[in-house]
Every structure is written in structure tokens, then in C-alpha cells.
Amino acid sequence: MIRRYRGLTWDHPRGTDALRAARDEPGAPACHIEWDAQPLEGFESAPVARNAATYDLLVLDHPHIGEALAHGALRPLEELFEPDELACWRDASVGRTFESYATQGKTWALPLDAATQVSALADPALSVPDTWEQAVALAREVPSVLPTTGPHLFLTLCAIAVAHGEEPGGRGSRFLSTEAVAEALSTIAVFVDVQTIRPQIHNPITVLDAMSRPEGPVYCPHVYGYVNYSQDAVARPVSFHDAPQGHSGRRGSVLGGTGIAVSARCQPDDTLRDHIRWLMSESTQRDFIPRHAGQPSATAAWRDPDLNAVARQFYAHTHATIADAWIRPRRDGAIAFQQRAAHRVRDAVFSGGRPQVLADELTDLYQLYRSGDEKIGRPTPPATSPAGAARMLADGPIDAVAGWTAIP
Numbered sequence: 181m182i183r184r185y186r187g188l189t190w191d192h193p194r195g196t197d198a199l200r201a202a203r204d205e206p207g208a209p210a211c212h213i214e215w216d217a218q219p220l221e222g223f224e225s226a227p228v229a230r231n232a233a234t235y236d237l238l239v240l241d242h243p244h245i246g247e248a249l250a251h252g253a254l255r256p257l258e259e260l261f262e263p264d265e266l267a268c269w270r271d272a273s274v275g276r277t278f279e280s281y282a283t284q285g286k287t288w289a290l291p292l293d294a295a296t297q298v299s300a301l302a303d304p305a306l307s308v309p310d311t312w313e314q315a316v317a318l319a320r321e322v323p324s325v326l327p328t329t330g331p332h333l334f335l336t337l338c339a340i341a342v343a344h345g346e347e348p349g350g351r352g353s354r355f356l357s358t359e360a361v362a363e364a365l366s367t368i369a370v371f372v373d374v375q376t377i378r379p380q381i382h383n384p385i386t387v388l389d390a391m392s393r394p395e396g397p398v399y400c401p402h403v404y405g406y407v408n409y410s411q412d413a414v415a416r417p418v419s420f421h422d423a424p425q426g427h428s429g430r431r432g433s434v435l436g437g438t439g440i441a442v443s444a445r446c447q448p449d450d451t452l453r454d455h456i457r458w459l460m461s462e463s464t465q466r467d468f469i470p471r472h473a474g475q476p477s478a479t480a481a482w483r484d485p486d487l488n489a490v491a492r493q494f495y496a497h498t499h500a501t502i503a504d505a506w507i508r509p510r511r512d513g514a515i516a517f518q519q520r521a522a523h524r525v526r527d528a529v530f531s532g533g534r535p536q537v538l539a540d541e542l543t544d545l546y547q548l549y550r551s552g553d554e555k556i557g558r559p560t561p562p563a564t565s566p567a568g569a570a571r572m573l574a575d576g577p578i579d580a581v582a583g584w585t586a587i588p
Contacts, residue, residue: 183449184212187237191217192385193473194293194408195239195438201472202459208468211455213237220383223438224330225519229253236446238289239438242280242507243514245288248441250512255442256286260453269460274479275502281439283510289439290460294477296505297339297433298498299421300400300409302391308421312343312367315401315424319370323397325390326371329382333368333529334522335434335508336402340364342506343425343432349509354539355521355546362535365528371401374530392416404436407475410492419492422501435505437477509549517549 189195199215202208216235218226228244232253240248248254257266266287270278277291299315301308306322309315318324326336338348341360348356379386384404390396392414401424409418423433440456442448458464465478470487481487482495482502508514521542528538 182212183447183451184214185236185446185452186234187213187215187239188231188235189215189217189239190223190438191219192406194406194475195223198469198472198474199239199459202455202468205468208458208464209451209454211451213452213455220385221330221381225515232443233445236443236448236452238441238443239292240289240441241436241438242289243510243518245281245283246509246511246514248288249284252444254288255444255446255448256288257290257442258286260442260448260456265457272462272479273477274482274499275505276435276507277437277439277477277502280435280437280507280510281441289441290456291437291477292440292459293438293475294482294502295404295406295436295438295475296423296498296502297335297402297436298405298423298501300388300391300403300405300418301398301421302396302416302418303398304419306398308419309401309424310422312340312401312424312426315399316367316370318399319401322399324371324399324401325387325397326368326400327382327384327387327403328372328378328526328529329380331518331522332383333372334518334525336368337361337364337525338506339402339423339432339434340367340426341432342434343423343428343430345426345428345430347506349546353543353547355542356539358536358539361539361542365533365535365538368529372529374532378530388418391418402433405475405494405498407470407491407494408473410494411490417492419497420494421497431501431504433501433505435502435507437475511549511552513549513552517545520545 189199196215196217203213223241228240228248229251231238232248269290273291274294277294281287281289281291299308309318341348341356341364344360344363346357346360351357387400387403388406388409391400392409394416405420410420411417423431426432462478462480465476466481466484469476482499488496524538524541527533
């Protein structure tokens with residue numbers, strides 16, 4: 181009897197095509213997996229424990245790991261694979277992608293796909309800005325854009341701070357200094373037109389869709405890279421480049437990508453183990469996954485001259501950024517913290533909020549998260565900023581369909 185598995189991935193060719201095609205690939209180990217897909221907003225925020233109760237395999241983002249562990253939702257991969265196999269995949273993965281799914285001495289997902297925030301340019305006649313100062317200068321000359329919905333303005337704010345030498349959460353009790361927040365807000369304001377009607381969904385996919393059209397914006401300093409848009413199949417191919425440097429000389433960026441995890445409900449057999457081994461193999465990463473709209477995680481693929489040649493040097497031109505990207509918090513509550521923080525940043529950007537107020541609000545949320553407060557989704561007033569706490573309490577539940585999930 182053939183065992184059947186159910187998997188959940190995200191609804192974009194980069195997230196679906198290779199996984200679905202693998203089931204019928206002649207060279208792949210036979211394994212029957214039915215892959216469902218959720219929108220990018222669900223991938224970014226839907227409760228992973230709920231999904232793990234339904235699916236055997238999950239494609240997820242590394243900040244979900246803490247929530248998954250708190251609910252016992254995933255199997256540690258040490259139960260499925262030998263230590264030398266895991267070590268081999270760790271050494272073969274680009275940047276810190278493997279590390280982002282490992283915590284508490286165990287590995288909870290394997291990096292199937294690698295991505296981070298990089299620059300995008302749709303006009304080959306333009307020079308790529310190397311610093312944030314140059315990026316701001318270019319934005320004043322050409323149509324420019326930033327993703328504004330979901331967590332993306334918050335992640336860009338964090339990345340700008342990283343580029344200028346300040347890692348979020350690295351200053352004791354403060355999430356970010358007021359100075360770092362002020363500099364990031366002033367930079368973001370150059371790329372966001374607060375007078376236009378805000379679309380309900382304005383994520384990296386919609387931004388790159390717009391850039392790939394002849395009438396669309398030509399520059400985005402910070403967007404999660406999608407190799408799909410750098411190829412000739414789109415109307416106006418987009419070239420991708422390292423994220424701008426800041427004062428520190430660092431390419432500030434927040435690691436993204438996806439990992440493939442096995443839920444606790446799953447009873448894996450050898451066919452599933454072999455299928456996952458095949459997906460992570462260097463040959464699959466360098467050939468099969470790129471041929472099916474995927475974006476591999478193996479360093480060998482990122483350095484492959486043939487892959488780079490058909491993708492306008494996508495991998496070569498962004499490798500330095502992904503190698504130095506910041507890993508987001510991964511303890512339980514990380515997604516709720518990210519959601520609330522993103523709501524505050526977006527409000528500050530579109531309403532002209534003061535940097536001091538935003539810096540205090542981010543710190544209040546971060547302290548709730550660090551304390552393990554189970555009500556991070558509906559926070560209680562912290563002692564440091566009563567006014568900020570009152571605003572957060574007023575938010576109430578957030579609509580999961582729009583990508584904002586209150587954690588009960």
C-alpha cells in the first residue's frame with residue numbers, strides 16, 4: 181500500500197511548481213505528496229500549529245519555529261536523518277539558512293529555498309546604488325517603490341538599522357535606539373508615497389509584478405529577491421543586486437526563504453525520507469528546482485555560472501547580502517511580535533509618527549515578547565510606556581485574511 185502525504189506550501193510558482201513536479205519526476209524517489217498552497221500573507225502569519233494538525237509537511241519561515249515548538253507541532257529532523265546528513269546539508273546551504281531552522285539543539289526544517297532582501301532595478305541603463313545615500317538620491321530621480329503591507333516595512337526598518345551597525349534587540353532592553361528608528365523612517369519616507377491609496381496587498385510579489393511591467397516603477401532598494409522576475413519570460417526583466425550598505429559597511433538585510441518541516445502528526449516512511457534527501461541534493465538544487473521556477477538554497481547553485489547566466493546574475497549579484505543577513509527572533513510569540521511591530525511601523529510611516537514614540541512602542545512589544553507573555557497578540561500595559569500600551573490594546577483582534585493574526 182502506497183502511503184499518501186499532505187503538504188502545505190505557499191501560492192507562487194517559486195513555492196509550488198518544483199514540489200508538485202517532483203512527484204512525477206522520473207529521477208525522483210517515488211513518494212505521493214499532495215501539495216496545497218496558501219497565499220503569501222498566510223505563509224507569513226498563519227498559525228503553524230494549526231497547519232501542522234492538518235498537514236504532514238509544511239513549508240515555513242524561520243520565525244515560526246518557536247511557535248511550532250511550543251505546541252509540539254514538528255518532528256526534530258534528527259529523528260529522520262543521520263547527523264552526517266544534517267551536517268552535510270548545513271555546510272552546503274548558502275549563508276545562515278540552515279542555522280535559521282535550528283534551535284534548542286535540534287533541526288526543525290531544512291532550507292529548501294533561500295532568499296533575503298536585496299535591491300531590484302528594472303532599467304539596465306541605471307547604475308545600481310551601493311549605499312543608502314545613493315539609493316535615496318536615485319529615488320528622487322526615478323519612480324521607486326517599497327513593499328508596504330504585511331511585515332515588510334518593519335523588516336526594512338530593521339534591515340536599515342542593521343546596515344548602519346545596530347542589530348535589533350542588541351542594545352539591552354531596547355529593541356532599537358531612537359536614532360536608528362529616526363534614520364530608518366526618514367529613509368523609508370523617500371520611497372513611500374503616503375498620499376496614494378494604500379492597496380490591501382502590497383507585498384514583494386505585487387511590487388515585482390509592477391516593476392516587470394513597462395510602465396511600472398524602476399527601482400526598489402529593498403525587496404525579497406525572486407529569481408523568476410529576472411528571466412526573459414517576464415515583459416520587463418528585473419535585475420537584482422546586493423542591498424545598499426549603511427554606515428557600518430554591512431549589507432543590511434533580513435533573512436527570508438523557506439524551510440521544509442515534518443509535522444508531529446506525520447508518520448514518515450523511507451519513501452518520504454528519500455524524497456526529502458533528493459530535494460536537498462546538490463543535483464536537484466542546481467538543476468531540477470531552477471527548471472521548475474524554484475530558488476535553491478545550495479551554495480553550489482548560487483555559484484553556478486549557468487544558473488547565473490539565465491538569471492541576469494541574480495545569485496552572484498546578491499550572494500554577499502544573503503551571506504550576511506540577520507536572522508529574526510524565533511522564540512514562541514515571534515510572529516505575533518512581528519505582526520504588531522509591523523502595524524506600528526506602517527502606522528508611523530503613513531501617519532507621520534514620531535521616531536521616539538515608535539522606538540518606545542517597538543521596545544514595549546519586544547519586552548512583552550521576551551518575557552514570554554502569552555498575550556503578545558493582545559498585549560497588557562508594560563510599565564515602560566503606558567501610552568504606547570494603551571494604543572496597542574486598542575488594536576484588538578487582527579484579521580487573519582489580511583495577514584494579521586491575533587494569538588489567543
